[in-house]
Amino acid sequence: xxxxxxxxxxxxxxxxxxxxxxxxxxxxxxxxxxxxxxxxxxxxxxxxxxxxxxxxxxxxxxxxxxxxxxxxxxxxxxxxxxxxxxxxxxxxxxxxxxxxxxxxxxxxxxxxxxxxxxxxxxxxxxxxxxxxxxxxxxxxxxxxxxxxxxxxxxxxxxxxxxxxxxxxxxxxxxxxxxxxxxxxxxxxxxxxxxxxxxxxxxxxxxxxxxxxxxxxxxxxxxxxxxxxxxxxxxxxxxxxxxxxxxxxxxxxxxxxxxxxxxxxxxxxxxxxxxxxxxxxxxxxxxxxxxxxxxxxxxxxxxxxxxxxxxxxxxxxxxxxxxxxxxxxxxxxxxxxxxxxxxxxxxxxxxxxxxxxxxxxxxxxxxxxxxxxxxxxxxxxxxxxxxxxxxxxxxxxxxxxxxxxxxxxxxxxxxxxxxxxxxxxxxxxxxxxxxxxxxxxxxxxxxxxxxxxxxxxxxxxxxxxxxxxxxxxxxxxxxxxxxxxxxxx
Amino acid sequence: xxxxxxxxxxxxxxxxxxxxxxxxxxxxxxxxxxxxxxxxxxxxxxxxxxxxxxxxxxxxxxxxxxxxxxxxxxxxxxxxxxxxxxxxxxxxxxxx
Numbered sequence: 001x002x003x004x005x006x007x008x009x010x011x012x013x014x015x016x017x018x019x020x021x022x023x024x025x026x027x028x029x030x031x032x033x034x035x036x037x038x039x040x041x042x043x044x045x046x047x048x049x050x051x052x053x054x055x056x057x058x059x060x061x062x063x064x065x066x067x068x069x070x071x072x073x074x075x076x077x078x079x080x081x082x083x084x085x086x087x088x089x090x091x092x093x094x095x096x097x098x099x100x101x102x103x104x105x106x107x108x109x110x111x112x113x114x115x116x117x118x119x120x121x122x123x124x125x126x127x128x129x130x131x132x133x134x135x136x137x138x139x140x141x142x143x144x145x146x147x148x149x150x151x152x153x154x155x156x157x158x159x160x161x162x163x164x165x166x167x168x169x170x171x172x173x174x175x176x177x178x179x180x181x182x183x184x185x186x187x188x189x190x191x192x193x194x195x196x197x198x199x200x201x202x203x204x205x206x207x208x209x210x211x212x213x214x215x216x217x218x219x220x221x222x223x224x225x226x227x228x229x230x231x232x233x234x235x236x237x238x239x240x241x242x243x244x245x246x247x248x249x250x251x252x253x254x255x256x257x258x259x260x261x262x263x264x265x266x267x268x269x270x271x272x273x274x275x276x277x278x279x280x281x282x283x284x285x286x287x288x289x290x291x292x293x294x295x296x297x298x299x300x301x302x303x304x305x306x307x308x309x310x311x312x313x314x315x316x317x318x319x320x321x322x323x324x325x326x327x328x329x330x331x332x333x334x335x336x337x338x339x340x341x342x343x344x345x346x347x348x349x350x351x352x353x354x355x356x357x358x359x360x361x362x363x364x365x366x367x368x369x370x371x372x373x374x375x376x377x378x379x380x381x382x383x384x385x386x387x388x389x390x391x392x393x394x395x396x397x398x399x400x401x402x403x404x405x406x407x408x409x410x411x412x413x414x415x416x417x418x419x420x421x422x423x424x425x426x427x428x429x430x431x432x433x434x435x436x437x438x439x440x441x442x443x444x445x446x447x448x449x450x451x452x453x454x455x456x457x458x459x460x461x462x463x464x465x466x467x468x469x470x471x472x473x474x475x476x477x478x479x480x481x482x483x484x485x486x487x488x
Numbered sequence: 489x490x491x492x493x494x495x496x497x498x499x500x501x502x503x504x505x506x507x508x509x510x511x512x513x514x515x516x517x518x519x520x521x522x523x524x525x526x527x528x529x530x531x532x533x534x535x536x537x538x539x540x541x542x543x544x545x546x547x548x549x550x551x552x553x554x555x556x557x558x559x560x561x562x563x564x565x566x567x568x569x570x571x572x573x574x575x576x577x578x579x580x581x582x583x584x
Contacts, residue, residue: 030553031553031554031555032551032553032554035551037551045562045575046574046575046576047562047565047566047575047576047577048562048575050562050565052565055565055577057568063549063550063551064548064549064550064551065550065551065552065553066550066551066552066553067552067553068553069550088541093502095504096582097579097582144582145576146581146582148573148576149573149578149581150581151580151581152571152573152578152579152580153578153579153580153581153582154573154576154577154578155576155577155578155579156576157577281498283502286541290548291541291542291546291547291548292541292542292548293548294547294548
């Protein structure tokens, strides 16, 4: 463990240290909401997933979802944290139209999970430990829509009451890159554990960032909280902007006001969120409708047995089982889908070849069209068939790349494309010999150069054969035959 | 007085309760007396007593996470809304 990244901001007065703590809201994967029978699914029609409790009708009482508790325990274990045998649900009181009860049920002083950590990679060999203070369960609020009418705000309560895990880090992050790495890793761990789908577009994972700056070794500066960052890219941009904003204020002799800010993705800037007066006085108190949550050791033990392989373990397994290098193992283990794709592709094939194709070819093309591996037009099965055609000598590696490009556009099978375009590799030695003979006959100058000891001219001969065969000649055989003929 | 009128007014505002000046004064006295009584309670030595969270000796009930094909009748729920538009509940415009 070490903390070796250099300071990211150097102002007029020297280096500045950035101190960042993150609160991540992760939606628990479950069928029902935290305390009601409302469905927790995404993409339903507005106000369809409602239970009486979710809209705060009188006489309704919360009953906790057993599976959600298990999911929180599982997440806690995956984050190397302590599962508390005793925790409390509190009411966080505030008024807002998307919160019909006038309070959110959350956990305040005694959360279900505390004291975990995530190790983020600083470089190939070094990692940094980011401590997690707590993970607690709470209800999501409904959604307000302000642009439908000039007079009214529209409310959709589908989300109201859905279970969230709020995961709070210690202020151990020192720059926006670390913050991005931390959320990426946290998201992965939850997805591997299958406790949150991590879909940031759909809002299953949202971040708030607390940012302050100080001169190295000085006391902590005043912090600002940036709310509701809905992508890792925006999170990083927002922190970079905010830290620089604070430094320039301080360097011009001004002070930082502690406040909540919003990030505008279009301008790339943060701005003051009009603060609701005294809104931060939440007057937490234990919810009298809910008894303390007691978790027996046996329950924790049973859940620990169901914990699947996590990214760190997967990375190690990729190294030992498939002999992948550190870099490949890290890239392949970074996403659940990538790992799955790799394991499918490398079955019965050379793992190094599989990893290379994914990292250098597939990722390149996917980046061009801004898609993830799960949306890849070429499935692992299809790519596997292409690799098989390389490995049995039907096509060369070079041609395979051409076929790959074509597959990416057309969704055709490799074999179809090779047949259609006549791309099959020429491995027939007689055919190649004839070509080589012809080239040698017609190019006396180059033959003499070779005989005088200029072996570099060898490449020229190979090039000629490739030109005549449109790159389809088997390079190994071409080399062998040219050498044989020239040395005669 | 432990709780002055200013504090009482703030509490009332947070709870969205309107108070007259007279009420604010009266409640300040009442609330101060309650707090004073709490201060008295604090003097009792409870070093060896576990905090009581609930007077009933019962455990927290848990609900099973079962897939329901349909939730409560949306129309019936919306029918009780003071104001609505299509499938939405509506409220006077809230500006952030």
